[in-house]
Amino acid sequence: VCIHRVRSCSSIRVIKSKYVCVFDKSALKFSHQQRLFRTSAVSCGQIVQFKLSDIGEGITEVTVKEWYIKEGDSVSQFDSICEVQSDKASVTITSRYDGVIRKLHYSIDDIAFVGKPLVDIEIDASKGVASEEDVVETPPMSHEEHTHQEIKGHKTLATPAVRRLAMENNIKLSEVVGTGKDNRILKEDILNYLAKQTGAILPPSPKAEIVSPLPRSETVAAAPKDKARKIPVPVSRPIVFSGKDKTEPVTGFQKAMVKTMSAALKIPHFGYCDEIDLTQLVQLREELKPLAETRGVKLSFMPFFIKAASLGLLQYPILNASLDENCQNVTYKASHNIGVAMDTEQGLIVPNVKNVQVCSVFDIAAELNRLQSLGSAGQLGTSDLTGGTFTLSNIGTIGGTYAKPVILPPEVAIGALGKIQVVPRFNGKGEVFKAQIMNVSWSADHRIIDGATMARFSNLWKSYVENPASMLLDLK
Amino acid sequence: MVLRPSLKNCLWLSCVLRTPKAGFKSTACGALIIQSVSNDVYQNLAVEDWIHDHMDLEKKQVLFLWRNSPAVVIGRHQNPWQECNLRLLRQKNIKLARRRSGGGTVYHDLGNINLTFFTTRKKYERMENLKLVVKALKALRPQLDIHVTDRYDILLDRHYKISGTAAKLGGTSAYHHCTLLCNADKFVLSSVLKSPYKGLKSNATPSVPASVKNLFEEDPTLTSEMLLDAIAKEYATQHQIDHHITLINPADETLLPGINNKTKELQTWEWVYGKTPKFSVSTCLNMAYKDSVLDVKVNMDVKHGRIEVCNIDLPEQWLPPALHSELVKSLTGSKFCPNETTTLATTLLRVCPHDDELHSRWNLLCENMIMLM
Numbered sequence: 001v002c003i004h005r006v007r008s009c010s011s012i013r014v015i016k017s018k019y020v021c022v023f024d025k026s027a028l029k030f031s032h033q034q035r036l037f038r039t040s041a042v043s044c045g046q047i048v049q050f051k052l053s054d055i056g057e058g059i060t061e062v063t064v065k066e067w068y069i070k071e072g073d074s075v076s077q078f079d080s081i082c083e084v085q086s087d088k089a090s091v092t093i094t095s096r097y098d099g100v101i102r103k104l105h106y107s108i109d110d111i112a113f114v115g116k117p118l119v120d121i122e123i124d125a126s127k128g129v130a131s132e133e134d135v136v137e138t139p140p141m142s143h144e145e146h147t148h149q150e151i152k153g154h155k156t157l158a159t160p161a162v163r164r165l166a167m168e169n170n171i172k173l174s175e176v177v178g179t180g181k182d183n184r185i186l187k188e189d190i191l192n193y194l195a196k197q198t199g200a201i202l203p204p205s206p207k208a209e210i211v212s213p214l215p216r217s218e219t220v221a222a223a224p225k226d227k228a229r230k231i232p233v234p235v236s237r238p239i240v241f242s243g244k245d246k247t248e249p250v251t252g253f254q255k256a257m258v259k260t261m262s263a264a265l266k267i268p269h270f271g272y273c274d275e276i277d278l279t280q281l282v283q284l285r286e287e288l289k290p291l292a293e294t295r296g297v298k299l300s301f302m303p304f305f306i307k308a309a310s311l312g313l314l315q316y317p318i319l320n321a322s323l324d325e326n327c328q329n330v331t332y333k334a335s336h337n338i339g340v341a342m343d344t345e346q347g348l349i350v351p352n353v354k355n356v357q358v359c360s361v362f363d364i365a366a367e368l369n370r371l372q373s374l375g376s377a378g379q380l381g382t383s384d385l386t387g388g389t390f391t392l393s394n395i396g397t398i399g400g401t402y403a404k405p406v407i408l409p410p411e412v413a414i415g416a417l418g419k420i421q422v423v424p425r426f427n428g429k430g431e432v433f434k435a436q437i438m439n440v441s442w443s444a445d446h447r448i449i450d451g452a453t454m455a456r457f458s459n460l461w462k463s464y465v466e467n468p469a470s471m472l473l474d475l476k
Numbered sequence: 477m478v479l480r481p482s483l484k485n486c487l488w489l490s491c492v493l494r495t496p497k498a499g500f501k502s503t504a505c506g507a508l509i510i511q512s513v514s515n516d517v518y519q520n521l522a523v524e525d526w527i528h529d530h531m532d533l534e535k536k537q538v539l540f541l542w543r544n545s546p547a548v549v550i551g552r553h554q555n556p557w558q559e560c561n562l563r564l565l566r567q568k569n570i571k572l573a574r575r576r577s578g579g580g581t582v583y584h585d586l587g588n589i590n591l592t593f594f595t596t597r598k599k600y601e602r603m604e605n606l607k608l609v610v611k612a613l614k615a616l617r618p619q620l621d622i623h624v625t626d627r628y629d630i631l632l633d634r635h636y637k638i639s640g641t642a643a644k645l646g647g648t649s650a651y652h653h654c655t656l657l658c659n660a661d662k663f664v665l666s667s668v669l670k671s672p673y674k675g676l677k678s679n680a681t682p683s684v685p686a687s688v689k690n691l692f693e694e695d696p697t698l699t700s701e702m703l704l705d706a707i708a709k710e711y712a713t714q715h716q717i718d719h720h721i722t723l724i725n726p727a728d729e730t731l732l733p734g735i736n737n738k739t740k741e742l743q744t745w746e747w748v749y750g751k752t753p754k755f756s757v758s759t760c761l762n763m764a765y766k767d768s769v770l771d772v773k774v775n776m777d778v779k780h781g782r783i784e785v786c787n788i789d790l791p792e793q794w795l796p797p798a799l800h801s802e803l804v805k806s807l808t809g810s811k812f813c814p815n816e817t818t819t820l821a822t823t824l825l826r827v828c829p830h831d832d833e834l835h836s837r838w839n840l841l842c843e844n845m846i847m848l849m
Contacts, residue, residue: 055645056597056598056600057601065552065553065753066751078647085553085578085681088577088628089578090551090577090644090645091645092646092647108753109753251808252807252817252820253810255806255820257823259824260824260827263826263827322830324829324830325830346815377566380819381818382822382839382842382843383839385822386825410826
């Protein structure tokens with residue numbers, strides 16, 4: 001049943017190969033041994049044609065639907081090679097060999113035939129192959145009928161993964177002291193044994209960690225239970241960092257953001273920050289929250305901030321303007337479409353509340369609820385996301401105090417709100433009281449907005465927010 | 477039927493699931509019947525994955541019973557745009573899932589029951605499983621005219637499909653699962669399984685539409701619970717085990733280590749949409765603008781759910797050429813997804829010249845493009 005075509009490069013190797021073949025045949029009899037020998041021969045690999053195995057139910061042909069590997073890839077035994085489909089059944093074909101893929105016999109959507117070659121794999125000459133006799137590949141572990149193994153009349157308890165580790169390192173389980181439950185041998189016991197033997201610190205075998213191709217093992221479940229019982233023997237392992245850099249193209253929405261932010265960079269940003277005492281607003285909101293809830297609306301602080309901003313914009317309309325590309329004309333926008341920066345799975349999106357100048361605080365709250373639920377469902381429409389004239393970013397909900405927000409073109413101003421902190425402050429009488437303080441950081445386009453304008457707008461906004469009753473005087 | 481959701485049973489089950497070779501005195505070896513306490517399609521599909529990957533089915537076969545809250549489930553190699561009305565799904569908050577087995581698209585709700593038969597690959601036998609189901613149903617209601625077709629469907633009254641089948645085969649294990657319509661919402665079923673998307677060309681597995689009927693319509697005294705019980709009973713008889721169903725919680729990480737990762741993976745965009753075989757969209761947008769109707773030819777190639785190639789044939793100068801090419805460049809490589817396109821288009825608008833006419837044309841074009849997704 002051997003179908004190896006041994007390619008030998010020298011006469012010396014011919015002799016070695018003969019030995020290889022001899023060992024191979026006997027190896028085939030034990031279906032659960034792989035690496036019986038480690039020759040140091042240069043891998044003059046044998047190309048093995050891996051045939052499509054029987055699907056069952058008398059099916060003779062399947063359609064190739066997806067390749068998980070390509071020519072030149074290395075594969076290990078039990079790695080997935082491809083997905084084929086036949087009559088409502090989807091089949092994952094896994095590799096029987098360790099080696100390198102040399103040829104794919106089919107393309108996507110081709111019809112593949114059972115019993116005919118699927119891929120050519122170049123296998124390392126020094127490694128044995130799993131039995132050809134099995135029509136269906138079986139991982140070696142499942143052939144073991146028991147997790148117990150009788151050695152010298154004793155039952156040695158060890159999971160298949162631990163056994164494999166021992167086998168790979170040529171350790172007899174009977175010589176290892178088990179520290180697990182019922183003297184079960186654990187991975188740590190093997191490592192300890194090895195450390196004592198070689199005097200060196202060895203990293204754990206990476207194969208022992210793989211869960212998917214070795215599904216029958218109890219390692220995953222047994223480990224936490226046993227860890228509680230064994231005497232902790234710290235095995236220091238060298239920290240092996242196997243992370244790799246990952247490069248991805250910048251696409252779609254991210255690409256658009258790159259363009260926007262690059263354009264924003266051209267705007268000279270003037271920053272202005274201040275501290276806002278929200279003590280009164282906190283109280284007001286507590287009172288109004290239940291009332292809003294009876295009307296089906298969740299009331300946060302944002303509707304107040306947004307309305308106050310709009311009242312401020314009525315006095316300083318230049319902050320609600322837009323500068324054209326050539327900086328020739330400034331357009332004062334009539335509508336206050338105030339954008340609210342939202343953090344979603346995709347990233348930063350900024351839907352806006354339209355015409356805040358004619359909305360009540362309650363209207364704004366209701367609209368925010370609507371935008372927030374659409375935003376989290378990923379269903380915001382184009383009209384919600386366009387037409388903004390001014391933006392507020394509530395970065396404080398995530399954290400932070402002061403920020404340096406970036407203006408979103410074609411707007412000319414933006415405000416970032418930090419988190420609310422409880423800190424001591426002095427009141428008019430010189431007494432210390434508990435104040436709810438939030439920091440606001442404004443950025444404005446310094447080409448058309450000067451510092452004084454920004455400061456005055458900020459002061460006005462601050463006065464509305466610190467003393468919500470004063471908003472009543474100017475509400476339209 | 478005996479349901480034992482006690483803690484003791486959970487421990488017993490965890491032992492069974494993890495050390496299948498140890499013998500148990502209470503039930504004979506051979507088989508196990510489990511039922512999910514969850515109606516979340518992703519969690520339940522994850523359980524199937526888990527059993528497929530982690531259980532040794534040599535000694536013990538498994539029957540898994542589950543039901544889902546409204547969801548559309550497409551086959552491994554299918555194209556969701558071709559199979560269902562994604563817009564309607566989003567509106568109605570119906571979930572979309574891609575299973576790992578092959579076959580066609582189905583609609584699940586609590587009026588539909590799902591049965592999964594887990595065996596080794598050698599014992600994979602769909603016809604036997606379906607015959608078991610028919611036998612169970614006939615034992616419950618002998619007057620039912622039901623039979624299994626050679627396409628592995630179960631038909632009622634020779635005409636109406638009440639069950640569809642799909643299967644997954646892996647290294648050593650296999651599973652065959654099927655649906656069974658007891659009392660599903662046929663109106664929603666037919667409306668969500670109708671794709672409005674035109675101009676799609678793909679080699680994805682197409683579904684074969686069929687007239688369906690609920691068993692409830694044939695006999696109003698039937699309920700999903702009765703059907704589940706009857707099938708469990710028949711399975712127990714045939715496998716010579718106690719007729720009792722063990723409840724499992726698909727969120728239980730201790731019982732099913734690694735299950736939450738599997739659940740998460742099934743919900744990722746990369747799995748649900750990204751695994752769509754390569755397809756192309758070739759259609760004509762009829763955009764009503766001012767007093768005329770514009771015909772805009774659109775051609776897109778979509779691979780792994782992303783737009784690989786994009787061509788939009790606009791009347792000359794309708795949009796400034798720079799803007800037109802900017803849109804096409806941005807769409808290329810982007811997900812074939814309405815949300816992605818919306819945010820992309822609206823973000824790009826920020827760097828467009830300020831011109832109301834221009835903005836309204838841009839929005840019109842983008843909205844039409846979004847409708848294709």
